[in-house]
Amino acid sequence: MAETLSATTVRELAGDAPSSDTRALTLVVEGMHCGNCMRKVERTLQAVPGVVAARVNLSNGRAHVTTSPNGVELDTLVEALRGVGFKSYGLVEGTAPAHVAHDAAYLRRLGVAGFAASNIMLMSVAVWAGIASDMDASLKTLFHWLSALVAIPAVAYAGQPFFQSAARALRARQLNMDVPISLGVTLATGMSLYQTMRGSDQVYFDAAVSLLFFLLIGRYLDMAMRSRASSAAQNLLGLRATAATVVLPDGTTQRLPTRDVVPGMRILVAAGERIPVDARVRSGTADVDESLITGESRPRHVEVGDTVYSGAISVTGTLETEALAREENTLLADISRLMGVAEQARGRYVRLADRAARLYAPAVHLLGLGTFVGWMLLGHGWEPALTAAVAVLIITCPCALALAVPAVQVVASGRLFRSGIILKAADGLERMAEVDTIVFDKTGTLTLGEPRLVNGANIDDATLGRAAGLAIASRHPYARAVVAAAKARGLAAAPVPDVAEVAGAGLRHVGIVGETRLGSASFCGESDSIADSGSTLWLRTADGHATAFHFTDPLREDAASVIIRLSNAGFHVEILSGDGRAAVAEAAGAAGVTYWQAELKPADKIARIDQLKAEGRKVLMVGDGLNDAPALAAGHASLSPATAADISQTAADAVFQGERLAPVIDVLLVAHGARRRALENFGIAIGYNFIFVPLAVIGLATPLIAAIAMSASSIAVTANALRLSRQRLGRLT
Amino acid sequence: MTALAWTIPIALFLGGLGLAGFLWSLRSGQYDDLDGASWRALDDEPPERS
Numbered sequence: 001m002a003e004t005l006s007a008t009t010v011r012e013l014a015g016d017a018p019s020s021d022t023r024a025l026t027l028v029v030e031g032m033h034c035g036n037c038m039r040k041v042e043r044t045l046q047a048v049p050g051v052v053a054a055r056v057n058l059s060n061g062r063a064h065v066t067t068s069p070n071g072v073e074l075d076t077l078v079e080a081l082r083g084v085g086f087k088s089y090g091l092v093e094g095t096a097p098a099h100v101a102h103d104a105a106y107l108r109r110l111g112v113a114g115f116a117a118s119n120i121m122l123m124s125v126a127v128w129a130g131i132a133s134d135m136d137a138s139l140k141t142l143f144h145w146l147s148a149l150v151a152i153p154a155v156a157y158a159g160q161p162f163f164q165s166a167a168r169a170l171r172a173r174q175l176n177m178d179v180p181i182s183l184g185v186t187l188a189t190g191m192s193l194y195q196t197m198r199g200s201d202q203v204y205f206d207a208a209v210s211l212l213f214f215l216l217i218g219r220y221l222d223m224a225m226r227s228r229a230s231s232a233a234q235n236l237l238g239l240r241a242t243a244a245t246v247v248l249p250d251g252t253t254q255r256l257p258t259r260d261v262v263p264g265m266r267i268l269v270a271a272g273e274r275i276p277v278d279a280r281v282r283s284g285t286a287d288v289d290e291s292l293i294t295g296e297s298r299p300r301h302v303e304v305g306d307t308v309y310s311g312a313i314s315v316t317g318t319l320e321t322e323a324l325a326r327e328e329n330t331l332l333a334d335i336s337r338l339m340g341v342a343e344q345a346r347g348r349y350v351r352l353a354d355r356a357a358r359l360y361a362p363a364v365h366l367l368g369l370g371t372f373v374g375w376m377l378l379g380h381g382w383e384p385a386l387t388a389a390v391a392v393l394i395i396t397c398p399c400a401l402a403l404a405v406p407a408v409q410v411v412a413s414g415r416l417f418r419s420g421i422i423l424k425a426a427d428g429l430e431r432m433a434e435v436d437t438i439v440f441d442k443t444g445t446l447t448l449g450e451p452r453l454v455n456g457a458n459i460d461d462a463t464l465g466r467a468a469g470l471a472i473a474s475r476h477p478y479a480r481a482v483v484a485a486a487k488a489r490g491l492a493a494a495p496v497p498d499v500a501e502v503a504g505a506g507l508r509h510v511g512i513v514g515e516t517r518l519g520s521a522s523f524c525g526e527s528d529s530i531a532d533s534g535s536t537l538w539l540r541t542a543d544g545h546a547t548a549f550h551f552t553d554p555l556r557e558d559a560a561s562v563i564i565r566l567s568n569a570g571f572h573v574e575i576l577s578g579d580g581r582a583a584v585a586e587a588a589g590a591a592g593v594t595y596w597q598a599e600l601k602p603a604d605k606i607a608r609i610d611q612l613k614a615e616g617r618k619v620l621m622v623g624d625g626l627n628d629a630p631a632l633a634a635g636h637a638s639l640s641p642a643t644a645a646d647i648s649q650t651a652a653d654a655v656f657q658g659e660r661l662a663p664v665i666d667v668l669l670v671a672h673g674a675r676r677r678a679l680e681n682f683g684i685a686i687g688y689n690f691i692f693v694p695l696a697v698i699g700l701a702t703p704l705i706a707a708i709a710m711s712a713s714s715i716a717v718t719a720n721a722l723r724l725s726r727q728r729l730g731r732l733t
Numbered sequence: 734m735t736a737l738a739w740t741i742p743i744a745l746f747l748g749g750l751g752l753a754g755f756l757w758s759l760r761s762g763q764y765d766d767l768d769g770a771s772w773r774a775l776d777d778e779p780p781e782r783s
Binding site for chain 2: 034035038039056057058059060104107108111112115118119122123139146150
């Protein structure tokens with residue numbers, strides 16, 4: 001429904017009559033942040049021949065494109081956007097977001113409840129004012145009838161989500177928060193109608209409807225959080241649906257969706273492309289970047305006969321490969337399965353509000369029933385007894401529970417968003433507030449995941465500039481590091497023409513004066529010292545002069561201080577890495593972590609996390625690689641840097657941006673703050689009950705008192721939640 | 734008191750008008766992209782009608 005809705009909007013805005021001879025495509029576009037990006041993307045898409053209209057939705061980072069029926073291929077659009085610097089990919093069809101329609105339905109109910117609540121309140125205020133002055137009894141009755149006229153349809157419509165959920169719970173022989181809500185609202189409405197007919201004063205229409213209004217606000221906030229999280233997850237899933245270039249038997253090539261690739265097909269992987277399925281190399285050599293799979297940042301050199309895994313990226317050469325597996329049998333798919341199993345355990349987590357509801361709902365019912373029975377026993381007859389019971393149900397109705405926790409969550413996620421942290425799981429913050437153990441991956445998490453030049457101080461500008469001129473032709477991480485170092489020094493690295501790249505060796509340029517080489521020691525004719533084999537590049541100029549460039553994958557600049565702060569706050573910190581022992585030992589030493597393990601496979605990481613869980617620890621997993629994805633799903637809570645593999649970002653509860661590690665502390669601080677606010681809100685709500693429930697039990701809760709109690713407690717909890725937005729969060733404890 | 738016979742229906746009607754307006758804006762997708770809409774308001778050029 002949502003898709004057709006937006007497609008219609010697009011057509012209307014384009015001034016076209018809706019017709020069936022257009023086709024709608026949806027693209028996920030990364031990196032759109034402002035109006036300029038939005039306009040650029042729209043102009044670019046509209047300029048592509050065959051595109052009828054294009055409209056960007058900045059909120060969810062998507063572009064809806066309407067094309068003539070056989071006009072434009074998705075790839076053309078992606079290519080056009082790449083031309084102006086935006087990375088994009090098509091959204092998998094058949095994954096239309098059902099939750100958007102859901103959101104709109106909640107908003108509609110919210111609108112109706114708000115309208116009814118304000119109008120009934122208007123009349124109620126008149127009646128209450130009439131108690132003090134002289135209001136005619138017949139006029140009062142007229143106002144009550146008018147209230148009933150507005151309230152009954154509004155309750156019937158706006159209360160449906162609660163009624164349905166309560167009915168589901170009762171069918172499963174359980175109690176949830178919606179049972180007392182439904183009971184309270186329906187009883188109050190029914191009883192008020194009866195009292196209106198009798199011309200009595202005990203009319204609670206305003207309370208019933210404003211109760212629904214407040215509760216719907218809470219529900220809507222909760223829903224909006226969830227759908228934002230799920231649309232982010234869906235955007236990430238779209239990444240996997242990439243295409244493969246298949247060589248057909250007649251020698252021509254064709255782009256096929258990865259899911260249509262079968263074993264035995266010949267697949268062409270150009271430099272810079274991701275390998276679509278596990279495959280064996282048939283011809284060509286290349287360096288492949290497998291950092292997403294193994295966590296090892298240095299590319300691996302592959303030749304004919306070697307196996308390459310899906311998700312790896314060819315950084316240097318073009319490979320012709322033979323597919324070994326279908327998409328669902330690849331290493332990537334195995335990892336997703338491992339992740340699915342690990343995630344089930346997390347699905348059993350019960351949210352704070354639900355845990356409170358389990359205690360609260362029976363108590364409310366008992367109190368209501370007790371009031372009714374008590375009044376009956378005292379011989380007052382069923383009518384005042386039921387009225388008192390209804391008043392108890394209305395006063396105790398869990399506004400605070402239903403409104404306060406979502407409000408806290410929305411405020412907390414807004415605060416995190418401002419500091420570059422995107423919260424993905426709705427209950428992620430609650431789980432993060434409970435962790436006592438933090439497990440870090442090394443490459444890409446504690447470190448930046450990309451090599452940096454370390455001996456730049458010993459290299460003069462001319463040499464660095466010359467090296468950068470060659471390096472700019474390559475996608476190899478070391479070459480990029482050289483270019484970055486040159487740029488950082490303000491050198492204009494003019495690209496040298498006709499640079500040849502030799503996979504697994506280096507770059508070569510033949511100029512007028514002779515040959516310049518940038519590459520491995522053997523490629524440049526230098527003796528390879530064992531200590532820095534593989535982490536050193538050599539530049540050999542035409543005159544035979546050779547310079548060494550050393551690289552290392554540095555820790556994030558604040559890694560050590562963050563880990564000290566975490567340890568001081570009482571967290572147990574560990575490193576679990578798939579990298580070699582020496583590299584992990586060095587990083588652990590530099591970061592000040594005493595417990596570490598190296599050379600772990602994804603299953604080993606899960607095993608260690610399960611072991612920690614068995615010891616009663618709650619683990620926060622921080623990782624980025626594909627090999628971390630199952631561990632991220634297995635942890636009690638999880639966090640990924642924004643540079644992480646797509647699948648890891650999908651598994652993580654939150655994603656942080658930037659080069660610093662401090663967001664880990666920010667997330668924990670906000671999580672603890674949010675938990676404190678939520679608990680305070682429960683306290684406020686229960687405090688109100690302590691004052692007003694006794695009044696209701698003895699029958700003194702007039703409709704006016706009920707209205708004041710309810711509004712005041714809702715405003716109090718919301719205000720308390722908002723404090724989280726600006727408050728300074730002190731030290732981590 | 735006869736004034737009430739006028740004012741109450743008028744109040745309800747105006748409230749209903751507001752509700753109808755809200756439902757219309759919801760249906761026509763004006764809440765689909767709040768972030769984008771805030772930027773579009775600053776766009777000087779008229780929307781292209783291609």
